[in-house]
Amino acid sequence: MNTDYTGLAEFHWLIEVMQTVDVGVLVLDLEYQITAWNGFMENNSGIDSADALGRSLFDVFDDLSVEWFKHKADTVIQLRNRAFTTWEQRAYVFKFRNNRPITGVTEYMYQNCTFIPVIGTTGKVQNLAVIVYDVTDIATSKLELKAANDRLAQLSRTDGLTQLYNRAYWEEMLSNEFKRQKRHAHDLSLIMFDIDHFKKVNDTYGHQVGDDVIRAVAEEVRHNSRNTDIAGRYGGEEFALLLIDSDAENALLFAERLRKAIENRRVSTPEGELQVTVSLGVAPWKESFHHYNAWIEAADKALYTSKDEGRNRSTLSK
Amino acid sequence: MSTDVLDEELRDCFQELSNVAVGRAADLLARLLNNFVIMPIPVVNLLERAELSMALSAIADASSVSAVCQGFTGSKIAGEALLIFNDASFQDMAELTQFKGEITEQIELELLMDIANILIGACLKGLAEQIDVSFSQGQPYLLGQHINIEELLNRNGSTWQRLLTIELPYKLEGREVNCDLLLLFTEDSLAILRNKMSYLLE
Numbered sequence: 001m002n003t004d005y006t007g008l009a010e011f012h013w014l015i016e017v018m019q020t021v022d023v024g025v026l027v028l029d030l031e032y033q034i035t036a037w038n039g040f041m042e043n044n045s046g047i048d049s050a051d052a053l054g055r056s057l058f059d060v061f062d063d064l065s066v067e068w069f070k071h072k073a074d075t076v077i078q079l080r081n082r083a084f085t086t087w088e089q090r091a092y093v094f095k096f097r098n099n100r101p102i103t104g105v106t107e108y109m110y111q112n113c114t115f116i117p118v119i120g121t122t123g124k125v126q127n128l129a130v131i132v133y134d135v136t137d138i139a140t141s142k143l144e145l146k147a148a149n150d151r152l153a154q155l156s157r158t159d160g161l162t163q164l165y166n167r168a169y170w171e172e173m174l175s176n177e178f179k180r181q182k183r184h185a186h187d188l189s190l191i192m193f194d195i196d197h198f199k200k201v202n203d204t205y206g207h208q209v210g211d212d213v214i215r216a217v218a219e220e221v222r223h224n225s226r227n228t229d230i231a232g233r234y235g236g237e238e239f240a241l242l243l244i245d246s247d248a249e250n251a252l253l254f255a256e257r258l259r260k261a262i263e264n265r266r267v268s269t270p271e272g273e274l275q276v277t278v279s280l281g282v283a284p285w286k287e288s289f290h291h292y293n294a295w296i297e298a299a300d301k302a303l304y305t306s307k308d309e310g311r312n313r314s315t316l317s318k
Numbered sequence: 319m320s321t322d323v324l325d326e327e328l329r330d331c332f333q334e335l336s337n338v339a340v341g342r343a344a345d346l347l348a349r350l351l352n353n354f355v356i357m358p359i360p361v362v363n364l365l366e367r368a369e370l371s372m373a374l375s376a377i378a379d380a381s382s383v384s385a386v387c388q389g390f391t392g393s394k395i396a397g398e399a400l401l402i403f404n405d406a407s408f409q410d411m412a413e414l415t416q417f418k419g420e421i422t423e424q425i426e427l428e429l430l431m432d433i434a435n436i437l438i439g440a441c442l443k444g445l446a447e448q449i450d451v452s453f454s455q456g457q458p459y460l461l462g463q464h465i466n467i468e469e470l471l472n473r474n475g476s477t478w479q480r481l482l483t484i485e486l487p488y489k490l491e492g493r494e495v496n497c498d499l500l501l502l503f504t505e506d507s508l509a510i511l512r513n514k515m516s517y518l519l520e
Contacts, residue, residue, distance in 0.1 A: 075432070083435040084388070084458045112457045116394050134456070142510045297408070 024094070024132025030077065031059045032070075037129060042095040044109070063095055076115040077125050083115040087139045098136055110139035159233040161211060163216035170232025170240055171292075177230070177242060178292040181285055189251030191278035191300040192243040193258075196311040198237040201276065209269045213276055220261045224227075224254070240296075241311065248284040248316055255280045255314035263312065277312035279303055284317075322494050324364040324482070324508075327437050334358035336484050336501075339444025343499075344488070347433070351414045354491040361485040364508075370481060374402070374500075384426065385461040386434040388444055392453040394510050397481075399438040399504040403430055404496040407463055411495055423463060434458055437488065445501070449514035472490045480505045 018148060023157070027036035027159055033056055039047040045052075047060060058066050068090070078082045080200035085093065087110040094111065112133045120126030155301045159168035165173065174190075195201075195217060202210040214237060221231050221239060230242040243251050251312055266273040281303030289295045301315035337360060344355040365373060382405045389398050412421050412427045419425075439455070441471060446453050482503040503511065512519075 075350060075436075079349065079436065079440075081346060081436060081439045082455070083432075084455075085431065086458060086460060088460050089431055091426070116456075226341070 024130070025132075026130040026132065028057055028073075029131070030126070030128070032073070032082070034060065036129075039096075040132070044099070045094065052288045061094055064093070069093070070107040072115055072217055073128055076117050077128060080119070080125055082117070085113045085115070087112055087135050090137070093130075093228075094132060097270075099134065100136075101210070104136065106136060107146050109134050110136045124239050125278045131265060136145065159196075161214060162233045164218050164221065165230065165232035167232060170230065170234065170242075173230045173232075174240075174242055174296075176294070177244075183243050185287070187245050187247040187250075187284070188285040189243045189246045189308060190283045190285070190295055191243065191247065191255055191258075191280055192234065192283075192296065192303050193241075193255075193278045194235075194303065196277045196279055196307075197278075205269050205271065205274065207265070209267070209274065212269070213267050213274070216265055216267045217262055217276070217278065220258060220265055224258045224261055246284075251282045252316050253316060255282050259312065259314055279306035279311045280314040281306060282314060282316050324362070324371075326515075327454075327519060328512060328515075329362050331518050332362040332484060332511075333360055334361065334517070334518065335448050335487070336441075338488050339447060341440045342444040343437050343440035343486075346517065347488070348417055348434050350432070350436060351490070353414055353493060356489045356491055357462045358486045358488050361483075361487075362484050363485070364437040365481055365483050368480055370379060370483065370502075373483070373485070375480040383466050384430055386430060386458050387461055388438050388458040389456040389458075390435070390447065390453040393451040393514075395451060395453070395503065395507040395514075397441065397501060399432075399488075400502060401434045401437060402498045402500070403433065408492045410490070414490070414493065414495075426463065427460070430460075430463075431458065433497060440497060441486065441501065449511070453467065478504060480519070483510055 018036075021038065022038040022040060024035065024044070025036060025038040026041055034052050035054075037047075037052040041047075041052070042049055045060070045145070052060055055067075058064060058214050062285065064308075072083055072085065075081070092108055092111045093113050095129035096109040098106055098109055099285060110188050114131040114133075116129040116131065117125045118127035118129050124147065147202075153264060157165055159166040166169075177188065196211065198213070200212070201213055214233075217239065218233070221241065225231055225241065225243075228244045230244070232240050234240040243254060246254065259280060264279050266275060268274075281299045281301065284304060298317040302315040305312045305315040326347060340358055340360060344357050348355045360424040363369075363373070383402050384405060385402045387398050387400045390396070397457050405426075408421055408429060411433070412425065414430070415429065417429075433456075434442060438458075442455065443451050482505070484503075486501070487496075488497040488499065
């Protein structure tokens with residue numbers, strides 16, 4: 001009698017602990033019918049265990065992805081091996097509200113889950129236990145940190161005036177492409193160009209207008225290049241462009257299109273509209289470049305030929 | 319007996335234990351994917367901090383990998399399992415799991431976690447059962463997707479000096495799937511492991 005009572009008391013407190021523990025405990029049979037549902041599940045779903053027990057999990061949570069859940073569960077049952085899912089895979093398995101509805105930053109609770117095969121007295125898997133952890137705070141901090149880092153990375157590689165890549169980052173990209181090129185060569189061309197008589201613009205109209213001109217040129221670069229092209233501000237009025245999958249002919253065509261677009265562009269100043277031109281040097285990749293500097297030099301040389309021959313033109317490097 | 323050396327006898331012991339464990343894990347993976355899994359030969363080592371970085375770089379000659387780690391502990395034995403997945407493997411993995419459609423980063427993560435659950439779970443269970451302990455596994459932690467291998471360890475600020483490492487390179491027959499499972503045990507676990515394995519050492 002006494003042992004019965006002790007056994008019952010022990011059972012009682014075990015259940016009490018399961019009921020109050022601050023993680024979700026959900027047990028299913030092999031037909032996905034709910035056989036256990038603790039306080040955490042009751043409180044967060046708003047469904048009492050009396051209403052949940054015996055029902056199919058997919059009826060209780062009609063927004064649960066049946067296919068995904070069954071794939072996880074079946075693997076666990078068949079292989080008798082635990083499985084873990086993280087909030088990074090799926091923000092939540094069960095759609096519960098954030099447990100800080102007022103000060104929380106997300107609407108829903110982020111969750112990690114553990115799927116555990118429960119071996120019955122017969123030695124076979126008879127149930128599936130799912131433990132649900134609330135990881136909202138960890139998840140939101142990690143997401144916020146990542147957003148901040150992404151923003152910093154973005155800032156550190158962007159030129160403030162033009163929003164093109166800055167020189168350091170552009171060179172890093174060039175260096176990467178150069179290494180890739182040494183392994184598998186593709187058609188790849190480099191264009192260096194600068195704004196003709198830029199000093200005169202600055203001296204005549206002031207730096208404000210000078211900045212407007214640089215911005216306008218950068219805008220034409222953006223309009224005329226493809227997403228895959230790598231465009232940067234190389235120096236004061238000098239720009240650099242790496243054209244992916246472009247041979248000499250295509251790169252020269254591109255250079256001419258850009259040159260004409262800039263020539264046709266008007267920049268408004270207090271003293272009326274201003275027209276600027278650019279001189280370009282085009283250098284397709286060559287096996288003989290041992291360092292990317294040699295490539296820049298080749299494009300620069302072609303750029304100076306354009307300058308010497310009267311500006312507002314494109315020259316292909318020899 | 320000194321605990322800070324990995325003598326031949328002990329190394330053989332670990333080798334033997336790992337063989338059994340990886341066999342089980344390979345079997346489960348083969349059943350999940352319906353594809354023959356080439357049984358990896360475990361490499362057992364006692365590595366210094368710097369050596370581990372080198373070992374990791376050697377594993378991934380590919381420049382881009384994704385990695386998951388998961389801590390485990392039990393009977394005063396502690397460590398981490400580290401799964402390093404070559405990003406080039408995702409295409410074949412997706413085909414094997416009959417996944418159709420575009421392979422987004424989200425899908426890659428699902429595939430990565432599926433493999434991690436199976437390999438880590440089965441290997442640890444296999445090891446634990448043989449030395450009569452049971453490990454509790456923490457939540458897996460995504461170290462990163464498409465990261466450079468050297469970035470992995472550089473973030474670690476802890477003070478460990480030496481680790482027992484069991485490296486298990488898994489490959490699938492006829493497929494471009496490459497992943498490495500590393501079981502890393504802390505130095506102070508070594509004495510306990512030696513004790514637990516004494517029945518094999520006799």
